[in-house]
Amino acid sequence: xxxxxxxxxxxxxxxxxxxxxxxxxxxxxxxxxxxxxxxxxxxxxxxxxxxxxxxxxxxxxxxxxxxxxxxxxxxxxxxxxxxxxxxxxxxxxxxxxxxxxxxxxxxxxxxxxxxxxxxxxxxxxxxxxxxxxxxxxxxxxxxxxxxxxxxxxxxxxxxxxxxxxxxxxxxxxxxxxxxxxxxxxxxxxxxxxxxxxxxxxxxxxxxxxxxxxxxxxxxxxxxxxxxxxxxxxxxxxxxxxxxxxxxxxxxxxxxxxxxxxxxxxxxxxxxxxxxxxxxxxxxxxxxxxxxxxxxxxxxxx
Numbered sequence: 001x002x003x004x005x006x007x008x009x010x011x012x013x014x015x016x017x018x019x020x021x022x023x024x025x026x027x028x029x030x031x032x033x034x035x036x037x038x039x040x041x042x043x044x045x046x047x048x049x050x051x052x053x054x055x056x057x058x059x060x061x062x063x064x065x066x067x068x069x070x071x072x073x074x075x076x077x078x079x080x081x082x083x084x085x086x087x088x089x090x091x092x093x094x095x096x097x098x099x100x101x102x103x104x105x106x107x108x109x110x111x112x113x114x115x116x117x118x119x120x121x122x123x124x125x126x127x128x129x130x131x132x133x134x135x136x137x138x139x140x141x142x143x144x145x146x147x148x149x150x151x152x153x154x155x156x157x158x159x160x161x162x163x164x165x166x167x168x169x170x171x172x173x174x175x176x177x178x179x180x181x182x183x184x185x186x187x188x189x190x191x192x193x194x195x196x197x198x199x200x201x202x203x204x205x206x207x208x209x210x211x212x213x214x215x216x217x218x219x220x221x222x223x224x225x226x227x228x229x230x231x232x233x234x235x236x237x238x239x240x241x242x243x244x245x246x247x248x249x250x251x252x253x254x255x256x257x258x259x260x261x262x263x264x265x266x267x268x269x270x271x272x273x274x275x276x277x278x279x280x281x282x283x284x285x286x287x288x289x290x291x292x293x294x295x296x297x298x299x300x301x
């Protein structure tokens with residue numbers, strides 16, 4: 001059995017992320033997943049023309065449970081153990097795994113792989129990761145969890161070579177926030193996996209070739225502007241007074257003054273700046289939907 005331990009993002013694994021380094025590919029000595037085949041091409045001593053075959057290859061690294069990774073190891077390993085999402089927060093529970101192996105030294109590779117899986121799942125549950133992610137009534141703790149998720153998303157996008165990692169992370173969180181009312185009651189499993197799934201779609205969209213930009217639309221006529229203002233005014237009135245005041249305050253200033261103003265607003269509301277951003281995003285999405293519906297109804301009539 002071989003265990004590869006370190007950071008992982010599906011495209012590369014086990015690099016050195018020493019704090020304070022420049023964090024470029026050269027600094028991290030980042031082994032790519034495509035290099036796994038070369039790394040495992042170890043000739044047998046008695047049969048130089050054949051390669052070593054490992055019963056189990058395990059990845060104690062995030063996001064390595066991908067078909068592309070397993071494909072590279074097809075002829076070099078019988079069983080692969082990897083996670084499609086984050087690995088247990090406290091790493092693999094090696095003590096529990098070795099204790100079970102000591103108790104049953106003759107267990108088969110499949111039984112050992114099952115033991116590793118079971119112990120990792122138990123470690124994940126005992127870490128309380130899900131409870132900290134879902135419906136946390138403690139605003140301060142929820143804010144910390146938001147920051148943790150955002151940092152991890154930024155890291156994933158950065159590892160994939162994005163130069164707009166923060167924007168992609170914010171877009172991922174905004175999409176999850178808009179979807180949350182529909183899924184939170186019935187969603188079962190690790191919430192981080194849902195974020196990772198959305199992040200994967202956001203990443204694919206970001207690298208997809210962009211179509212040629214369309215020419216700018218003709219400016220709205222005075223009648224169209226008046227209609228838009230009327231619909232926006234009606235939709236603003238449908239908001240609660242608290243939401244209406246918040247969205248007006250959120251978009252009140254411009255440029256650098258806007259950043260300072262939002263910090264002050266968050267302090268007045270006694271919430272984190274990122275929590276304020278989420279609230280504003282939800283209100284804005286509600287307003288957009290309302291305005292579009294209003295314009296559509298006006299067009300029909």
